[in-house]
Amino acid sequence: MKAEHYVGGAFRSDGPSFALIDPRDGSERGVVPEATREIVDEAVTAARSALRGAWGAADAARRATALRRIADGIEARFDAFVDAEVADTGKPRELAATVDVPRAIGNFRAYADLLYGRPERAYTTSVPGWSGGAGEALNYTVRRPLGVVAIISPWNLPLLLLTWKVAPALAAGNAVVAKPSEETPSTATLLAHVIDAAGLPSGAFNLVHGHGADAAGAFLTGHPGVDAIAFTGESATGAAIMRNAADHVTPVSFELGGKNPAIVFADADLEAALDGTVRSSFTHSGQICLCTERVYVERPVFDDFVRELGKRAGGLAGYGPMISAEHRDKVLSYYRLAEEEGAAFVAGGGVPEFGDERDGGFYVEPTVITGLPESARTVKEEVFGPICHVAPFDTEDEALGLANDSPYGLASALWTRDLSRAHRVAPRVETGIVWVNCWNLRDLRTPFGGVKASGIGREGGEYSLDFFSEPVNVCIQI
Numbered sequence: 321m322k323a324e325h326y327v328g329g330a331f332r333s334d335g336p337s338f339a340l341i342d343p344r345d346g347s348e349r350g351v352v353p354e355a356t357r358e359i360v361d362e363a364v365t366a367a368r369s370a371l372r373g374a375w376g377a378a379d380a381a382r383r384a385t386a387l388r389r390i391a392d393g394i395e396a397r398f399d400a401f402v403d404a405e406v407a408d409t410g411k412p413r414e415l416a417a418t419v420d421v422p423r424a425i426g427n428f429r430a431y432a433d434l435l436y437g438r439p440e441r442a443y444t445t446s447v448p449g450w451s452g453g454a455g456e457a458l459n460y461t462v463r464r465p466l467g468v469v470a471i472i473s474p475w476n477l478p479l480l481l482l483t484w485k486v487a488p489a490l491a492a493g494n495a496v497v498a499k500p501s502e503e504t505p506s507t508a509t510l511l512a513h514v515i516d517a518a519g520l521p522s523g524a525f526n527l528v529h530g531h532g533a534d535a536a537g538a539f540l541t542g543h544p545g546v547d548a549i550a551f552t553g554e555s556a557t558g559a560a561i562m563r564n565a566a567d568h569v570t571p572v573s574f575e576l577g578g579k580n581p582a583i584v585f586a587d588a589d590l591e592a593a594l595d596g597t598v599r600s601s602f603t604h605s606g607q608i609c610l611c612t613e614r615v616y617v618e619r620p621v622f623d624d625f626v627r628e629l630g631k632r633a634g635g636l637a638g639y640g641p642m643i644s645a646e647h648r649d650k651v652l653s654y655y656r657l658a659e660e661e662g663a664a665f666v667a668g669g670g671v672p673e674f675g676d677e678r679d680g681g682f683y684v685e686p687t688v689i690t691g692l693p694e695s696a697r698t699v700k701e702e703v704f705g706p707i708c709h710v711a712p713f714d715t716e717d718e719a720l721g722l723a724n725d726s727p728y729g730l731a732s733a734l735w736t737r738d739l740s741r742a743h744r745v746a747p748r749v750e751t752g753i754v755w756v757n758c759w760n761l762r763d764l765r766t767p768f769g770g771v772k773a774s775g776i777g778r779e780g781g782e783y784s785l786d787f788f789s790e791p792v793n794v795c796i797q798i
């Protein structure tokens with residue numbers, strides 16, 4: 321797989337480059353071009369030209385057709401997308417084939433459909449007379465695109481999260497300059513080929529590769545020609561992007577980090593809660609923003625739950641690596657910190673030995689710990705790896721207090737058979753998403769996003785289209 325920039329309808333890979341490392345065995349598997357400030361500038365200029373030309377003139381029907389063609393194009397190259405995603409991230413093939421790539425197709429189809437369902441509003445007004453403006457009027461509100469949109473995505477669900485923004489941005493009529501994570505350039509490059517073949521006017525979608533800080537990411541988010549920024553990644557990166565964008569007062573939509581809690585009440589279906597917690601803590605080796613890193617269990621079932629969770633975590637097989645040596649080291653540093661902070665290890669805590677080429681890769685063991693105070697850094701900070709801390713609680717209020725005592729607020733899971741309790745507790749958990757007796761069950765129309773340090777704004781359905789467009793009110797005296 322050769323990573324390429326796609327600027328103004330042309331593929332290129334000139335300029336500096338860096339090595340692409342296979343996280344499954346540590347080998348070098350290619351090179352990635354690093355976009356210079358000039359290349360980023362060309363991409364923004366190409367996007368602006370597209371808005372002034374054919375893409376700006378494309379009506380909703382034409383845009384919906386383009387989105388459907390892109391979805392069909394990904395579907396036609398399904399296996400190539402799966403291969404590329406697996407090679408870049410090391411994630412289990414089944415995950416890429418059942419989640420990442422189908423969701424990317426779904427993202428384009430969903431926004432092609434939603435585009436037509438968008439109501440535009442009209443109000444008739446009869447104002448008795450103030451400021452000399454008395455009279456009957458018809459107000460109507462139309463939505464116009466924001467313009468050139470910068471989209472920056474992370475490495476954990478590379479294609480899914482990139483298309484989750486690209487699809488609504490294009491649906492709303494914007495021109496896009498996207499920068500995927502430097503760790504995962506391959507599916508984004510394939511997507512550019514699909515978009516090229518779908519016949520979008522040149523410049524409607526542009527792709528630049530490269531690093532973030534002091535590099536392509538910063539050149540893009542600080543560019544005066546960018547009208548809005550949609551970013552998914554770490555909270556600290558979000559803060560850096562905001563500072564960079566502040567001079568131009570560029571609007572932002574941020575999906576950031578989390579330290580997601582699960583609350584397991586003693587009345588829960590414990591089998592389901594255990595299965596759900598194994599999935600929520602260890603899917604993609606904990607490298608999903610929605611993964612659970614804090615589990616609070618009602619005291620009467622605490623010991624049994626911890627023992628069984630440890631057994632299941634210890635028995636996991638076929639899991640993927642951390643994305644990079646650097647991230648593996650970060651996760652392991654939290655395993656050592658947990659030890660220093662006094663944690664009891666119920667499962668994992670180290671590096672697995674496979675006796676094959678995976679020993680050169682970036683694997684860590686699925687890990688379950690207990691016994692830490694809430695003030696411990698391991699309980700407070702996002703690790704973004706396969707680790708969860710389990711702590712007991714006695715009352716509903718205590719559980720809520722523990723769950724909410726976090727700088728983050730992305731997602732939570734409640735496990736209970738008591739319907740009244742579920743309704744009572746769910747709205748009081750300070751997260752943007754609350755799952756009850758499930759985890760990561762997603763309807764693409766629902767609002768997705770976090771509170772506190774976990775983000776700004778919501779994505780999904782109408783919410784994304786709202787962000788990627790501007791309402792303009794027209795008032796006509798009649």
Ligand code: NAD
Nearest residue numbers: 474475500501531532533537538553554557575576577609
């Ligand atoms: P990251 O913040 O390190 O990088 C994300 C992207 O930002 C990359 O493309 C990177 O090159 C770019 N970037 C880095 N510094 C930049 C800068 N100064 N200016 C502009 N761009 C910059 O995140 P990551 O390590 O790729 O992903 C993991 C993080 O993402 C975790 O914190 C996770 O919780 C979060 N995440 C959140 C969601 C969500 O929906 N809330 C989803 C997935 C991941």
